[in-house]
Amino acid sequence: MNIRNGLVASASVLGLMLTSQGAGAFDMIEVGEWKVEFSGNVNGFLSDVSCESDPAGPVLSGLACGSLSGGDYDDNNVRTGLLPSWLGFHAERTEGSIKYGVTLGFQPGIDSNTTIAGAPLDGGLGLNSSNFRQVFLEFSGENWGGIKIGRDLGVFGSDAILSDMTLSGVGTVSDLTRGGGNTSLGRIGVGYIYADWKGQVQYSSPKWGGFSFNLAVVDPWGLVDLSGESLDAGAFSQEGSTYGFEGKAAYAWEGDFSGKVWASFISQKLKTTDPAFDDEDAFGYDVGAKVGFGGFELVGYYYAGEGIGTTDFLFDAVDVAGNTRDSDGMYAQATYKFPNIGTKVGVSWGESNLDRGPADPADTSLVESNESFVIGIYHPMASWLNLVLEYTETEATAHNGNQANEKAIAAGAILSF
Amino acid sequence: MKYGTTTTRPIERARRRLFGAHIGPLARSGRCTLALMSGATSLLCATVAWGAAEAPRGSVVLWSGDDQWVKLEPQDDPAAVPNDHPAQLGVEAITSALGALQVRRLDPDTGTESLRAVFTPDELGKLTRYVASGLAKAGPRQDVTFSTIDGRSLAAGGLIRKPGVNAGRVFYDDGRLNVIFGELQSSYRKKNVYGQRSEDFTPRRQGSRSTATEQEWILAAGPGLAFHSSTGGDVRNDWVVIDTAIARPVAVAAPQGSAVPARPATPAPVATAPAASAPVPAAPVPNASTAPAAAAAAAPAAGTSNADLEQRLQKLKELKDKGLITEEAYRTRMQEILSEL
Numbered sequence: 001m002n003i004r005n006g007l008v009a010s011a012s013v014l015g016l017m018l019t020s021q022g023a024g025a026f027d028m029i030e031v032g033e034w035k036v037e038f039s040g041n042v043n044g045f046l047s048d049v050s051c052e053s054d055p056a057g058p059v060l061s062g063l064a065c066g067s068l069s070g071g072d073y074d075d076n077n078v079r080t081g082l083l084p085s086w087l088g089f090h091a092e093r094t095e096g097s098i099k100y101g102v103t104l105g106f107q108p109g110i111d112s113n114t115t116i117a118g119a120p121l122d123g124g125l126g127l128n129s130s131n132f133r134q135v136f137l138e139f140s141g142e143n144w145g146g147i148k149i150g151r152d153l154g155v156f157g158s159d160a161i162l163s164d165m166t167l168s169g170v171g172t173v174s175d176l177t178r179g180g181g182n183t184s185l186g187r188i189g190v191g192y193i194y195a196d197w198k199g200q201v202q203y204s205s206p207k208w209g210g211f212s213f214n215l216a217v218v219d220p221w222g223l224v225d226l227s228g229e230s231l232d233a234g235a236f237s238q239e240g241s242t243y244g245f246e247g248k249a250a251y252a253w254e255g256d257f258s259g260k261v262w263a264s265f266i267s268q269k270l271k272t273t274d275p276a277f278d279d280e281d282a283f284g285y286d287v288g289a290k291v292g293f294g295g296f297e298l299v300g301y302y303y304a305g306e307g308i309g310t311t312d313f314l315f316d317a318v319d320v321a322g323n324t325r326d327s328d329g330m331y332a333q334a335t336y337k338f339p340n341i342g343t344k345v346g347v348s349w350g351e352s353n354l355d356r357g358p359a360d361p362a363d364t365s366l367v368e369s370n371e372s373f374v375i376g377i378y379h380p381m382a383s384w385l386n387l388v389l390e391y392t393e394t395e396a397t398a399h400n401g402n403q404a405n406e407k408a409i410a411a412g413a414i415l416s417f
Numbered sequence: 418m419k420y421g422t423t424t425t426r427p428i429e430r431a432r433r434r435l436f437g438a439h440i441g442p443l444a445r446s447g448r449c450t451l452a453l454m455s456g457a458t459s460l461l462c463a464t465v466a467w468g469a470a471e472a473p474r475g476s477v478v479l480w481s482g483d484d485q486w487v488k489l490e491p492q493d494d495p496a497a498v499p500n501d502h503p504a505q506l507g508v509e510a511i512t513s514a515l516g517a518l519q520v521r522r523l524d525p526d527t528g529t530e531s532l533r534a535v536f537t538p539d540e541l542g543k544l545t546r547y548v549a550s551g552l553a554k555a556g557p558r559q560d561v562t563f564s565t566i567d568g569r570s571l572a573a574g575g576l577i578r579k580p581g582v583n584a585g586r587v588f589y590d591d592g593r594l595n596v597i598f599g600e601l602q603s604s605y606r607k608k609n610v611y612g613q614r615s616e617d618f619t620p621r622r623q624g625s626r627s628t629a630t631e632q633e634w635i636l637a638a639g640p641g642l643a644f645h646s647s648t649g650g651d652v653r654n655d656w657v658v659i660d661t662a663i664a665r666p667v668a669v670a671a672p673q674g675s676a677v678p679a680r681p682a683t684p685a686p687v688a689t690a691p692a693a694s695a696p697v698p699a700a701p702v703p704n705a706s707t708a709p710a711a712a713a714a715a716a717p718a719a720g721t722s723n724a725d726l727e728q729r730l731q732k733l734k735e736l737k738d739k740g741l742i743t744e745e746a747y748r749t750r751m752q753e754i755l756s757e758l
Contacts, residue, residue, distance in 0.1 A: 028606060029571065029577060030578035030579065031576065037606070037607070039606075039609045133612065134612050142482050158613075162611055
């Protein structure tokens with residue numbers, strides 16, 4: 001492509017992108033040898049959250065709002081849901097039998113990064129948050145699969161969040177996102193560990209009659225002490241001289257009774273330079289199934305691990321003596337989409353559990369379980385606009401019996417393009 | 418069954434309607450005729466026939482790649498007349514037939530109409546040999562379904578193109594190649610959940626015998642190309658019936674999307690003259706799915722010859738004789754056709 005053609009193409013493609021919308025979608029456009037596509041969404045919700053804390057004390061790393069505070073309170077927010085607002089760009093070209101592609105994703109949030117201390121109130125001149133969660137290149141062939149290099153959704157736990165109905169809603173808010181942040185939590189930490197966005201080199205196999213697998217070498221993750229009862233990467237003197245590994249095998253089938261089953265793992269060596277601690281292994285696995293028939297869809301999911309923590313990978317994964325904690329969790333979800341009108345109703349329940357480590361006292365305020373129950377209605381006003389009404393109850397329980405409860409009602413809309 | 422030589426006889430068609438597709442192949446092979454001479458063998462034949470009458474379940478992928486495929490799938494309508502399958506048509510015949518298909522669309526701003534081949538040379542290259550092999554393998558209760566994607570010129574002299582999806586079902590029946598389109602130059606878009614562009618994509622309609630699929634684009638008539646007409650007289654613009662002995666590919670090397678003055682885009686239920694890039698009178702584009710057969714018969718085509726006019730007049734008379742159009746409509750349309758002389 002010469003410069004003149006390039007300029008013509010560049011000027012034209014933007015215009016065409018903006019004028020070729022049909023059924024709420026930016027159509028893919030070919031420019032020279034490249035196919036380019038913009039996609040994304042903007043979503044916003046009114047959320048009314050009431051928080052009931054335990055006068056006896058906090059629930060450290062509890063995901064019900066009020067886990068950390070000493071009193072009950074209510075919050076109102078205009079906020080982004082679990083799914084961040086998104087502007088994604090993808091370009092790809094094919095040469096011979098190999099397809100090459102790049103993807104960049106920008107995720108602006110409604111919520112402010114800055115809050116007034118002590119309350120989830122936005123401060124004047126506080127700008128909204130923004131992330132760049134996706135930056136990767138890929139190349140693939142029909143017969144041998146594909147390689148992805150860059151930052152994208154992790155492999156372990158990815159199907160759990162992709163199957164979560166609250167991805168179109170808000171779900172759990174928690175103290176973590178009470179004051180803003182980019183998104184709410186949905187069912188993250190109350191049924192599954194967040195797959196998160198990770199630097200990775202991932203191999204994806206071709207599909208063999210519905211069967212496929214993925215393997216990824218992942219940027220090493222550091223320990224996070226969310227509760228104040230754990231060691232973080234610094235306190236553990238964690239070395240960065242190890243990669244993480246994640247993998248998944250899945251089988252999907254189509255038809256009147258369609259579905260997918262999968263199993264994945266995550267593994268990372270936790271090396272330390274401090275002679276007071278031993279090196280540890282973080283290892284977790286999950287299994288899940290999703291089936292659809294008629295308008296129904298059922299999802300079942302379970303994970304377990306040692307040293308993987310809870311809510312996100314390596315959150316509160318080791319106790320103060322550097323010993324790993326065990327954790328597990330599960331969720332079940334049923335949705336039904338009404339024919340013709342397309343309205344989907346759903347209900348889901350899930351919990352995540354974190355065991356005490358050898359050094360944790362029996363009466364620790366560290367969270368033992370985060371549990372939630374969600375009812376949601378998702379109505380497509382148009383194929384590109386969903387109206388959402390959700391009710392979520394979240395309960396956080398500490399090992400010493402402290403409890404916090406959150407009741408969240410969210411109403412809003414998500415417009416995809 | 419050889420290309421261009423087999424036209425299902427009325428008796429055989431009636432038999433197929435009554436007893437299902439299995440009888441046809443067995444009868445044609447002669448085995449059933451002989452079998453009927455023996456009671457036991459006849460019973461065996463009937464048993465085999467009964468088994469064969471069961472529509473095959475599931476699909477067989479003949480080719481797939483990059484969100485495109487050719488499959489063998491059960492007929493979409495259990496009550497459909499069994500196809501004349503297996504059918505040996507050959508790649509060349511399939512290429513000629515599918516290469517003859519064109520779409521037209523009226524530009525509301527300029528009033529001009531675009532004509533372009535439904536399938537690009539790349540698509541034909543991917544499609545035809547698998548369609549040919551599929552028809553040769555298919556049973557009477559199976560269709561060959563397909564979905565292909567390729568870019569069509571959008572701007573900047575073809576530098577910017579828009580990928581278009583063609584999807585539908587192909588089957589051979591009554592000596593004609595039938596193609597029912599579910600998608601005709603539709604938009605192509607990957608399903609995207611949480612930034613994950615999955616292997617899934619916008620569901621593609623595969624074409625239906627019972628329900629016409631509304632399309633943004635309208636198929637153009639041409640030599641050897643007819644549109645399926647239901648018993649009620651409704652012309653299906655998404656369902657083209659191709660006489661492979663007549664249909665010839667359009668000039669696929671020509672620039673895609675060449676503009677020509679607009680003309681009525683009503684489907685013609687009979688083969689008409691080539692709808693090439695010759696000027697035709699401007700007129701609004703009616704709803705193709707509901708356009709009456711009479712209008713289709715009367716629709717003028719570029720390069721119309723006297724033979725074509727005669728053919729259209731005959732078709733018009735046929736419609737009137739069958740009571741499908743009124744005397745008044747017949748006279749009006751006849752005048753329109755005659756005015757082209």
